Amino acid sequence: MSSPVSTVVAITKRIVPSVATRGRLIAMSLVGLLGIIIGLVVRNSGQFDEALTVENDPAYFLSRFGLAIFVPLVALVIASATLGTLREERTLVYFWLRPIGRWQITAASFVAGLLVLVPLIGIPMVILGGVTGDGRDIAAIAIASLVGIVAYGSVFTLLGLLTQRALAWGLVYILVWEGFIAGLSRGAGRFAIRTYTTSALSRVAEVGDLIDNPESMATVVIVTVLLAAACLGFATVRLNNMDVD
Amino acid sequence: MSTMVVVDRISKWFDDVVAVSDVSFALGPGVTALLGPNGAGKSTTLRMIAGLTPPSQGEITVLGANPRSDRAVRGRIGLVSQQEQLFAEQRAVDFVALAAQLNGVDDPTAAARWALDTVEMDPGDTRPIATYSKGMRQRVKVAQAIVHRPDLLLLDEPLTGLDPRQRLQMTSLIQRMGADGMCVIVSSHVLDEVERLGSNVLVIAQGRLAAQGDFHAIRALMDYRPHRIRVRTDNARGLAAGLLSYGGINGVTVVDETELIVDTNEVSLFRKRIAPTARWAQAQLFEVHPLDDDLESVFKYLVGR
Structure with missing residues (x-):
């Protein structure tokens, strides 16, 4: 009888190839490459040399392109495909009808998403940090990206299970909620993951004006962990109660 | 005969559509054919027995427990569903070994080789499942369903896509498993298939249990x-x-x-x-x-x- 951990590992190994398809990897890598090219162009224009305002700070570019667009977009495409693909392709039954805990399926899906997202997001973001700034920005962007990967990863893993239109709803969340509504008030901002990724960048890179009233790192960590636990817990309950094709 | 599956007045509806209506039966070891036209409610009944969807009304007991909520019972069920998707990029032996591992089989690879051998597939085949014909995929699905030697085997239209020789081989395998004490429920909409599969038949039509009994009695009923x-x-x-x-x-x-x-x-x-x-x-x-x-x-x- 295999242990719970080895079961999670076995399912994870099965999910990773179905999520990390060649098409997805190429498309998402191109988006990352585009960001790096834009970063290079902006650096060569000399804009970052005159960092008198926050808009000229490399951290601002990392926040605006990297954390607001690249991280959530890649996380949406990959994480929503973990449980989402299993459900849509009707292969979920091969895990569901086994004498294993539902949480093991959820955990494996989340871990599979992380395994794909960490290099897919981490590498371009760290390069972007190096291209646009200094060592300070690299550490900051790595930590902020990790916060984004865990938070968006868990939310979009759940979304992929809940709806077949996960990409559409995810884009609505990223563009409408995070891009517009969350900026209207501090209260709404607390319900946006971008608030916490930008806070992490702001705290580590010590750039105070990236966001109004950035959250403390302790708050960032606690909210991220709680959010991931809540989303994965809900996904487990949903898996337990859903009809499986 | 020990009763392994008890279906007690189950109904299932999806919004306004009644898929299964007030169906009851009890089954023990051996092969039982679920016969009915397409859309009669056979697959829904099998899915409910497997626990994949709950009945809207009524109760199902498999090996003394609720198949939807009892984790241990899930490990005693094997299912060949009608859907055709498999993990296409995987090798058959890996796919079946994963099923064995998740079912808690001690030596998953050896079990996978046995199961593939049983359905006349080459366990050493290194090609991905994506390259397989429909009949080969069907046999891989059967292999993953029997790899843990379940007590209850549910097969939804298992002969679909098989050539005549494979049908004969699959029919004989199903009969053998039934004779070995397994409770095997096979759905089909083809009368001739059912005749070859076994003597016990449940006829489902328009979501209702229309007739039940020995194949020859059902056949006579249809003739007269x-x-x-x-x-x-x-x-x-x-x-x-x-x-x-x-x-x-x-x-x-x-x-x-x-x-x-x-x-x-x-x-x-x-x-x-x-x-x-x-x-x-x-x-x-x-x-x-x-x-x-x-x-x-x-x-x-x-x-x-």
Whole structure:
């Protein structure tokens, strides 16, 4: 009888190839490459040399392109495909009808998403940090990206299970909620993951004006962990109660 | 005979559509065929027995427990669903070994090799499942369902996509598993398949259990029902007179000089008599065509009894 951990590992190994398809990897890598090219162009224009305002700070570019667009977009495409693909392709039954805990399926899906997202997001973001700034920005962007990967990863893993239109709803969340509504008030901002990724960048890179009233790192960590636990817990309950094709 | 599956007055509806209505039966070891036309509720019934979807009403007990909530019972069920998707980029042996591992089998690879061997697939095949034919995929699905040697095996249209030799082999495998004490439930909409699979038959039509019992009894029930047969000949009146002089014919309608419609409850008797009667009436037979012999009308008759 295999242990719970080895079961999670076995399912994870099965999910990773179905999520990390060649098409997805190429498309998402191109988006990352585009960001790096834009970063290079902006650096060569000399804009970052005159960092008198926050808009000229490399951290601002990392926040605006990297954390607001690249991280959530890649996380949406990959994480929503973990449980989402299993459900849509009707292969979920091969895990569901086994004498294993539902949480093991959820955990494996989340871990599979992380395994794909960490290099897919981490590498371009760290390069972007190096291209646009200094060592300070690299550490900051790595930590902020990790916060984004865990938070968006868990939310979009759940979304992929809940709806077949996960990409559409995810884009609505990223563009409408995070891009517009969350900026209207501090209260709404607390319900946006971008608030916490930008806070992490702001705290580590010590750039105070990236966001109004950035959250403390302790708050960032606690909210991220709680959010991931809540989303994965809900996904487990949903898996337990859903009809499986 | 120990009872392994108890289905107690289950119904299942999806919004306004009733898929299964007030179905009850109890099954022990051996092969049971779930026979019915497409859309009759066979797959939904199998899915409920597997615990994949709960009944809207009624109760299902598998090996003494609720298959939807009891984790241990899930490990004693094997399912070959109708959907065709498999993990296409994987090798068959890896896919089946994963099923074994998740079912807690001690040596998953050895179990996978045994299961693939049993369905006449090469365990050493290094090609991905994506390159397999429909019949090969079907056999891989059966292998993943039997790899942990379940007590209850549910097969939804398992002969679909198999060539005649593979059908024969699969039928014999199903019979063997039933004989070994496994409770095997096989759905099919093909009467001839069911005849070869086993003697116990549940007929499901329009979501209801229309008939249950030995295959031969069900077959007789289907034969001894009103049949309507069209006969084309060059002497319709003479042939009609000849047929009516025998018993077992409910009525004959002469459509014109070349066509008549025969109503009978004893179709096998009609089959025996039509040729000698035509010879007696000096009528040439051009066509003898049953007008209501499709399974749909057979099931409608059984439901309406």
